[in-house]
Amino acid sequence: MINSKDQLLRERAASVIPGGMWGHMSTRYLGSAYPQFFERADGCRVWDVDGREYIDLMCSWGPNILGHHHRVVEEAAARQRSLGDAMNGPGEVLVELAELLVKTVAHADWAMLQKNGTDATTACVTIARAGTGRRKVLVARGSYHGAVPWCTPSLAGVTAEDRAHLIHFDYNDVASLEAAVEQAGNDLAAVVVTAFRHDIARDQELPTAAFAKRARELTTAADAALIVDDVRAGFRIDLAGSWEPLGVRPDLSAFSKAIANGYPLAAITGTDRFREAATKVYVTGSFWYGAVAMAAAIATIKTLRDTNAIASMNAAGERLRSGLDAAARKHGLLLRQTGPVSMPMVLFDGDAEFSKADAFCSAALREGAYFHPRHNMFLSAAHTAGDVDLALHAADAGMAAAAQVA
């Protein structure tokens, strides 16, 4: 569609933005059917700049958890905006939100706020080092914890020293975790784990109880920090923290994405063990006191709690998963659907090059459903059964296209 508005914007972008777009929302690795630019969004729907409407299975890559333009959130944000946003200090909403996080997140004795998920994971690591006086940080191979030199997946511009104190283990592999702890010796500051394994382009894995418990035992024994990176999963699995159903409580957690239904905010929660360390680490940003995003977060978390939104997302996720399985069977395809149903990862058997996934997604997109071929997706509480059925209708065309791929 050479004369499409999206194409014209891409051409303009190519001249003023390196590569035409940066980061995770660049469509350069997606099929040509994917729009780069969006006109508007409402509930669980998005419209691209050429006016095409989609049932959205990405939810802005996580932030949209209650639906775009959610009335309660927007009213709370508007009320705070009419008072003030970025002021010379925080508003009362900072205290209210910190109290709400402490009340909601099981391990939390305190909270601090930031803007990016990367801010939160980086602050957790820094606080863990400050609180232990040690340096080694254990991270799982392939886990994504942000986009700055210590953790970014691309090594361009990264020096060896940026990662000098990282030690890797394999997610859910107790022996590899024990070996990494052994290697850290008496310099172990923290073990950092994502809430579940949600690496790009591979099956998701829920943490095993054995792995989670051992991570807690090892860090407790070493008086090091167990950090759960709940940036992606936070508020979608358990409002008390994604490891709460496992009975394992971290020392520090990082949240962002869904915390304020799309308003830019991140948070860390911590235990009293790391309270003093948190006072010593200097972390801040020009907009970290913006009151509007905090008001939105309070409304978001209370709405999630009061409307049983996680159950709604799970119901939509179950319906999507069983519908996709049925559509795959109909077209003679084998799917692997992994991870929490509300955060679907859909991969095709025998599809090492992702050509079936690409064909599926492109065809489904043309029929009005926005899936992703290699990244986990997200459902929101705004996805009704009817919305899921519309997505499944589009998915049927997607499966037919995937079935044509050798």
Add this chain to the structure above:
Amino acid sequence: MINSKDQLLRERAASVIPGGMWGHMSTRYLGSAYPQFFERADGCRVWDVDGREYIDLMCSWGPNILGHHHRVVEEAAARQRSLGDAMNGPGEVLVELAELLVKTVAHADWAMLQKNGTDATTACVTIARAGTGRRKVLVARGSYHGAVPWCTPSLAGVTAEDRAHLIHFDYNDVASLEAAVEQAGNDLAAVVVTAFRHDIARDQELPTAAFAKRARELTTAADAALIVDDVRAGFRIDLAGSWEPLGVRPDLSAFSKAIANGYPLAAITGTDRFREAATKVYVTGSFWYGAVAMAAAIATIKTLRDTNAIASMNAAGERLRSGLDAAARKHGLLLRQTGPVSMPMVLFDGDAEFSKADAFCSAALREGAYFHPRHNMFLSAAHTAGDVDLALHAADAGMAAAAQVA
């Protein structure tokens, strides 16, 4: 004021936030007269949670450049918000803003957007390393470039490796810069300089032409990046970039604070020399595509341009500076007022312990003007002559109090 709302909020905050508050907006180093929490803001005025009104000389530590609730900015933001904010990809406003930055900032061939000033400075450094294949980054002693391990002023939680490739020089000291370049040898990636010297608790210094030109010559000769950290000063000195009046153009610039009149946004601009490197560095965040802050930035930059806002800020700054000088003379005090008039640093002679400054600020605060004793301040285009005169009236009480300090 033990029963004040501010005090009650501080007590609640102390239990759920480490130290009661983190970062640059914590009042723990300020006099007890300073409120920690704010109720609302409008134009160049702020109200604390106990209802006290202040003429604001801090402008939210920079972001507020046109005045709170600026009609044009708010309307642009509201229009975009009614469409969508955080979507599956950017809106058309991303392209418009990148084009506007390229058109406005003299050295810019391209732009990228982030959320924090620290995001922007860190991305500049990473892009410089990627583009040169080298590691050493030269920074001025005492300059503030953000609050992550490579640059944060506190060393708690920071490892030696986080700063392994930093080499220090003294701002405005050509010989020290040359020595640092010499030390970097063939591993020089970048020289990073703030737009002017605005270190905390000391006189500000504008860059000398000799220093700026030599920084450009040395980086050009080494094919390294000259990075101007314009996070704090950007859009207050020259819309084309703060070093444009010096005739010196950087390769990369970092902007944030005032770029969207308080909406959370940061930007880097760069030359074609670093365009390809910028495509290789993976930088992103969940909210970096939020369209509302971009719409606000477009409106802010156009309004700054079309209303000659910098001249307004300079006029207010001149009036404040001469008024403060007169008030100091009246009370037998000697002031040092340094840096751009629109970003005042006011220090008292013979005040090594800042006790005069603290007395001045506390008394002025009680009279309705919010000054800062040790950090540079900010004027906005919303500060009229009448507002400055109100601040000067309060400053007179402040000078009387400062004159009482031995």
